[in-house]
Every structure is written in structure tokens, then in C-alpha cells.
Amino acid sequence: xxxxxxxxxxxxxxxxxxxxxxxxxxxxxxxxxxxxxxxxxxxxxxxxxxxxxxxxxxxxxxxxxxxxxxxxxxxxxxxxxxxxxxxxxxxxxxxxxxxxxxxxxxxxxxxxxxxxxxxxxxxxxxxxxxxxxxxxxxxxxxxxxxxxxxxxxxxxxxxxxxxxxxxxxxxxxxxxxxxxxxxxxxxxxxxxxxxxxxxxxxxxxxxxxxxxxxxxxxxxxxxxxxxxxxxxxxxxxxxxxxxxxxxxxxxxxxxxxxxxxxxxxxxxxxxxxxxxxxxxxxxxxxxxxxxxxxxxxxxxxxxxxxxxxxxxxxx
Amino acid sequence: xxxxxxxxxxxxxxxxxxxxxxxxxxxxxxxxxxxxxxxxxxxxxxxxxxxxxxxxxxxxxxxxxxxxxxxxxxxxxxxxxxxxxxxxxxxxxxxxxxxxxxxx
Numbered sequence: 392x393x394x395x396x397x398x399x400x401x402x403x404x405x406x407x408x409x410x411x412x413x414x415x416x417x418x419x420x421x422x423x424x425x426x427x428x429x430x431x432x433x434x435x436x437x438x439x440x441x442x443x444x445x446x447x448x449x450x451x452x453x454x455x456x457x458x459x460x461x462x463x464x465x466x467x468x469x470x471x472x473x474x475x476x477x478x479x480x481x482x483x484x485x486x487x488x489x490x491x492x493x494x495x496x497x498x499x500x501x502x503x504x505x506x507x508x509x510x511x512x513x514x515x516x517x518x519x520x521x522x523x524x525x526x527x528x529x530x531x532x533x534x535x536x537x538x539x540x541x542x543x544x545x546x547x548x549x550x551x552x553x554x555x556x557x558x559x560x561x562x563x564x565x566x567x568x569x570x571x572x573x574x575x576x577x578x579x580x581x582x583x584x585x586x587x588x589x590x591x592x593x594x595x596x597x598x599x600x601x602x603x604x605x606x607x608x609x610x611x612x613x614x615x616x617x618x619x620x621x622x623x624x625x626x627x628x629x630x631x632x633x634x635x636x637x638x639x640x641x642x643x644x645x646x647x648x649x650x651x652x653x654x655x656x657x658x659x660x661x662x663x664x665x666x667x668x669x670x671x672x673x674x675x676x677x678x679x680x681x682x683x684x685x686x687x688x689x690x691x692x693x694x695x696x697x698x699x700x701x702x703x704x705x706x
Numbered sequence: 707x708x709x710x711x712x713x714x715x716x717x718x719x720x721x722x723x724x725x726x727x728x729x730x731x732x733x734x735x736x737x738x739x740x741x742x743x744x745x746x747x748x749x750x751x752x753x754x755x756x757x758x759x760x761x762x763x764x765x766x767x768x769x770x771x772x773x774x775x776x777x778x779x780x781x782x783x784x785x786x787x788x789x790x791x792x793x794x795x796x797x798x799x800x801x802x803x804x805x806x807x808x809x810x
Contacts, residue, residue, distance in 0.1 A: 508720030508756070539758055542722040546760045550725060622759045622797075679786040693793045701795045705788065706781045 399425040400460075403432075406439040408637045408667060412653045414439055415646060418446055419657035423455050429468060430461035437559045437572035438639045438665025440473065444497070444557060447477045448576045449660040472496040476557060492519055493562050500548055500556030500575075507549070510558075511541035518562045518569050533569065533670055535678035536630070543623030544573040544664060552577025554661055567670045568636075574663040580642040594643030595654055602628045602640065602647065604690045622692060627666060629686040636668035707745040708779075709738045714753040717761075724760030731768055739773050747773070752782035762794035770798025771805075 401421050406414040414435075427443075435443075447457050459479055462468065466485045474481045476497050490496065495517035500510070515537035541558065548556035554577025562569050577583075581597035591597040604625040624640070631638035631649060639648040644658040673682060687693035713721055716730070735747060747769055769778055775795050783791065 506718075506723070508718060508722035511722060512720060535756070538720065538722075538756055542720070542758045543760055546722070546724050546758070622763065626759060677786050679789055684789050687789070687793050693789065693796060697792050697796045698788075700799075701775055701792055704775055704778055704780050704791070704795065705783065706779050 399423070400428050401425055402428040402430070403435065405433040406435040408436060408639075408650055411436075411439060411639055411648065411650055412646060415442060415641065415653070415655060418443060419644075419655045419659075421446075421450075422657050423450070424457065425450075425455075426458040426460055428460050429465040432465045432467065436665065436667065437561055437570045438641075438663060438667075440468075440471070441497070441557060441559055441572045441574040441665070442641055442659070442663045444473065444477055445574050445576055445659050445661050445663055449658075451478070452576075452660060470496065471559065472498075490517060492517070493564075494518065495558075495560050497557050497559045500545055500558055500573075505545070507542050507545050508538075510545055511538045514538075514541045514558065514560055514571075518560050518571075532673040532676035532678045532682070536668065536673045536682070537569070537571070539678065539683065540571060540627055540630075540666060541573070543627060544571075547623055547664075548573065548575045548577070551580075551583040552662065554578065562670075568667055569670060570665065570667045572663065572665040574661060576661040579658075579660065580640075580662055593645065593654075594658070595645035595647060595652060598640050598642055598645055598647040599652075601625075604692055622690070624664070625690055626683070626686050626692075627664075629689055630682055631666055631668065633682055633685055633689075634668045634672035636666060636672070638667075639663070639665040707742055708748045709735070709742070709745060710748040710750060711735075712750045712752070714751075717754075719753060719755040721754055721757040721761045721765075724758075724764040727761045727765035728768070731765055735765075735769060736772065739769075739777065744777075746777055746779055748779045748781065750781050751784065751787065754787065755784065757787050757790050759790060759793065762790045763797050765794075766791055767794040767797040767801070770795045771801040772798075774802075775799065 399421055450457060457479065462481060463484055469483055469485065495514055515534045518537060519531065519534055552575035554575040556575040558573045560569065560571040580601050581594050584597055591600050602625045604622050628638050637649040639646065641659065642662040644655045646653045676682060684693065739745060739747060780791055
């Protein structure tokens, strides 16, 4: 049987934080088999790349086929294992070099093989801010932030998504930023809140509810025996605000982000989260005692007199 | 009587997995605390370098909700991890208060 190549082509173009809503709008208009043209090899943030990945998987699941063209010179996408992750076989025409200190390619999160802490530390050590800190990365707030963020996001994927997870991070020395993205092709946020009192009947409503503290966890199911309190996502969004970074949460047909909220005509199957943070805002700080503490205070997860109330606990 | 848990031996230097903490709570801590009314849960943090909020809320927050912070003690904790423990205890207390209000 011969399959004809689709007539619709997505020519990739630059996607920085400000371009995310329009990129997603264009992406979701490709709602059947299509071809991706890599001839430009544009700059795209990890959140956009993982959104494309999850969209391809959504379409593939519904029997659509995705082709690629002009990818041979597109070393970056090959090196990031994009084609491998979307099951599009290609021949690599370059020599792989380790990305230590600059990036970690798209990595599959497998529940059976990973220890959340080890996985988070592997990510952190791969995007440590500079050579000096690589010698003792645990001294930097950047390392601490990455460990915290990746471990919370991986917990979310493993506990709620019921799908396959992907994680990707890169350091951008010229901008002095780190971008982190994590995605899954699971049930999405709205569905994960289905039996919860916090359920919302739209994807946007569900995302907005999920970033309120103590909502997305399972405390509502059997109070006191929750898997967690559902604070990971809300804290990371608050940290993005405190550090003047960006955040993006895409689930179903909705995007909730620091660049605005949108609803689209098509839905991805799963959830994609992305965070951008300026390195200088977290470097050389004791992350837990500064940024995390501030975020917890703002979300009322920590109160001024709590330390006094619980002083007898600490020996 | 104390039930001492060495977190480093059990979870390594990074306590990060909320599901594992929850499983341990259900399988070991809750039965022991119920069998030993007045017994103290002693959490030893020696050599633990990191912890996230999912883990702390699952283990410490829920223990606080179920048994009260009066039955929890924490030893050998790094100063910067204290804020995560305090926040988890606060979460446990808030669950208790919410339960009281719903019953009232």
C-alpha cells in the first residue's frame, strides 16, 4: 500500500516566550497528517519543542502520519533526540558530543527505572551555570532550583499523567537563562481532577485550579493519606513570578502562562509545562531559605509564626 | 517509646519521591503510631541533603494531620531543609483545622 505524503506543511519558525501563543495556534491548525519542514532550523524554546512533540504523538495516536523534510542539516534537533522521541527514523550525520554544562537532550521518564531524586540531580548537573560551579554544583542556587523543580514535575508526571513523560533542559549563556520543559502524553489536568471537588469543566479552568496550592495532589481523596499536597506546580509558578521568569502550562486545548491565557480549537493529549528563569535571580542563593520560602509565604503555605509554633519538633 | 526513621538509609541524600513516602506512611508509620499511642515518630535527617515539598507533605504533613505535631520529632536536619519541614507541618495542621470546621 502506498501512502501519499500530506499536502500540508508546517515550516518551523522562531519561537521565544512571547511567540508561544501564536506558535501553538499555528501548530494546532495542523490537525491531521502533515509534514514538518526543518529548512530554517529556527530557535525554539524547549517548551515549544515538547509541545510539538506531544502534538505529533496526539496525531499519531489517531492514525495520522507525520513526515519531516530538510532535516539533515538540522543537527540541533537530531542532537536533542527529537526524531527518536517521535519515532521518526532518520540517519544521523554528525558526531555526538556530551552536552555537560549546556543541555540535556529530551529524556524519557520511565516509572520503572528512575529514582526521582537521581533523575533530578542528573538534570541539574547537566545545566549547572558555569565551569566553576560544575566542580561543586551543589553550592549554587541554580543547581538547587533545578533539583527541586525537576523532582516536583517528575512526581506530577508519575502520579497523575498515566502516560509517558519527557523532560528537556538547556542553558542559554548569552541570555543567562535556563529553560526547562517537561511533558507527558497522559490524561491531562482536567481529567486528573475528574473525581475531585476541584473539577472544572474546561481545560483552562482546570489548569487555573491546579496551580492553586493543595489542589492537584490527592489530598481530597482520602484526607491525610495523600500522595502529596499538590503544591509542586503552584510553587513553581510562584517561583517563576518571583524570579521574573516565565511559565507555561498547556493541557488539553488551553494554555495558562506568564504570556497570557489562550484556548485553542484543537486539544493535545497530555500536559506540557515549561519554565524559564534568569540564572542571576537564583545563583548564589540558598534556594530553600530564600526563593522557595518566599513562594511558600506568598501562597500562604508558610506563615510568620509557624517556626515558633513547631519549634518543639526540632531537637 | 520512639519509632526512629533514618531517612538517608531509606531514601538516600535526596528525599524526592512523594509516592514512596506515602507508601511508607501507610505501611509502617500509621500502624506503629496506632499500636503505640503516645509513641513518638523520630525522623533522623542525618546526611539528607535535599528534600522536595511532595515528599515532606506526604510523610511529615500527613503524620502531623493524623497524629499531631506533638508526636513528631526531627533531628540532625540541615538548616535550609527546616523551612520545608515547617511548611509540611503547617499543611498537616491546616488539614486538621479544615476537618474540625467541616465537622462543626
